[in-house]
Structure formats: C-alpha cells, structure tokens
Amino acid sequence: KQEVTQIPAALSVPEGENLVLNCSFTDSAIYNLQWFRQDPGKGLTSLLLIQSSQREQTSGRLNASLDKSSGRSTLYIAASQPGDSATYLCAVRRSSSDMRFGAGTRLTVKP
Amino acid sequence: NAGVMQNPRHLVRRRGQEARLRCSPMKGHSHVYWYRQLPEEGLKFMVYLQKENIIDESGMPKERFSAEFPKEGPSILRIQQVVRGDSAAYFCASSPRQVSNTDTQYFGPGTRLTVL
Numbered sequence: 001k002q003e004v005t006q007i008p009a010a011l012s013v014p015e016g017e018n019l020v021l022n023c024s025f026t027d028s029a030i031y032n033l034q035w036f037r038q039d040p041g042k043g044l045t046s047l048l049l050i051q052s053s054q055r056e057q058t059s060g061r062l063n064a065s066l067d068k069s070s071g072r073s074t075l076y077i078a079a080s081q082p083g084d085s086a087t088y089l090c091a092v093r094r095s096s097s098d099m100r101f102g103a104g105t106r107l108t109v110k111p
Numbered sequence: 112n113a114g115v116m117q118n119p120r121h122l123v124r125r126r127g128q129e130a131r132l133r134c135s136p137m138k139g140h141s142h143v144y145w146y147r148q149l150p151e152e153g154l155k156f157m158v159y160l161q162k163e164n165i166i167d168e169s170g171m172p173k174e175r176f177s178a179e180f181p182k183e184g185p186s187i188l189r190i191q192q193v194v195r196g197d198s199a200a201y202f203c204a205s206s207p208r209q210v211s212n213t214d215t216q217y218f219g220p221g222t223r224l225t226v227l
C-alpha cells in the first residue's frame with residue numbers, strides 16, 4: 001500500500017531564505033510525482049510534475065527532485081517570498097485513478 | 112477557458128439530510144475525479160468517472176455515497192443521510208483523457224461541507 005509522508009508539517013521562515021520541503025513514499029512503482037500548492041479556501045495548483053524516469057524538474061525559483069530507489073522527493077524553493085505562503089502537497093501516481101497525497105507542509109514566509 | 116468549477120463552494124447540512132455537490136469539468140474534459148480532504152489530512156481519492164461511466168469507485172464508501180457524470184451536465188457527488196464525519200472539503204479534478212505519466216489533473220476550488 002502506498003503511503004506518502006511530508007515533513008515538516010509546518011514551516012515558518014523569514015523572507016529571502018532558501019528552503020527544502022520533503023516527501024517520502026513507500027512504493028517505488030510510480031507513474032510520476034507531483035508537487036501542488038494549495039491556498040486557503042482554494043483548489044490545488046500543479047507546480048511541478050516529475051515522470052518516473054526523470055530525476056528533477058525546475059520552474060522559476062522551484063526545483064523538485066525525485067529519487068525513486070529511496071522513495072524520496074524534495075521541493076526546493078529559492079529566495080522565498082511572502083507570496084509563497086501556502087500549503088504544499090506532494091502526490092504520487094500509480095495509475096490513472098490511483099494518486100496518493102501527503103498531508104502537506106504549511107509554509108509561512110514572514111516579510 | 113474556464114477552469115474546473117464546483118458548486119456550491121460551501122454547504123451546510125443537518126445530520127440525516129442529503130448533500131449534492133456539483134462539478135463542471137474544464138471544456139473538452141471528459142474524465143472527472145472526486146477527492147475528499149478531511150481536516151489536517153491529505154486528499155483521498157474517491158471515484159473516477161468518464162462520461163456516463165464509473166471507471167473506479169474503490170475509494171468511495173459503499174453506503175450513502177454515489178456519483179454520476181451524465182452525458183449532459185455536471186458530475187454530481189451525492190451523499191445521503193449525512194453524518195458529522197462527512198464534514199470535509201470535496202475536490203473535483205478533470206482531465207481531457209485517461210491520465211498518463213506526463214499528464215496532470217486540473218482541480219476545482221472545492222466544496223466545503225459542514226454537517227451540523
């Protein structure tokens with residue numbers, strides 16, 4: 001059974017700091033791994049999608065890595081800004097309908 | 112192109128009443144997925160539907176819950192005789208085809224159900 005764990009559950013940093021969010025999963029047989037952003041009262045926005053054959057993806061100040069053998073992914077956010085404050089969710093996909101989410105990391109970036 | 116739309120955004124029901132949650136997928140999308148998010152927990156898959164067909168309902172409780180995606184109109188998630196434990200945020204997502212390893216789903220803003 002696929003379990004997805006995100007650490008830490010909450011993180012507060014000053015503006016400008018670089019930070020790393022962690023995601024671990026128990027079953028390495030995955031299609032892909034995605035990082036989403038969830039703002040309060042809103043839906044999920046896809047940030048980065050890493051296919052199972054890939055090692056990392058980058059978009060702007062965001063970089064996500066994937067190590068299938070160890071069941072880990074990290075989301076690196078460079079030069080954090082107050083607008084980055086949100087909950088970040090990691091999700092692994094095993095099939096069209098089997099997508100498992102972590103509980104999220106709630107990030108606060110203080111001005 | 113409007114995104115995935117869900118209504119209502121907030122729904123309050125008393126125990127024993129019925130809740131109907133609607134999801135209009137993005138234009139051109141014929142695949143719909145429903146997820147439930149309990150407080151302080153991750154999203155959990157409930158059901159995957161294609162037009163007029165339920166493809167996978169392995170995540171949906173066997174009793175009181177049902178889902179449909181008719182040929183015309185939105186997808187409906189129906190909860191009969193709601194209980195307090197049904198209070199959660201219900202998210203709908205859509206995709207234009209069966210999701211592969213390069214595809215993403217597009218999520219709606221969610222419906223927050225509160226059962227009094």
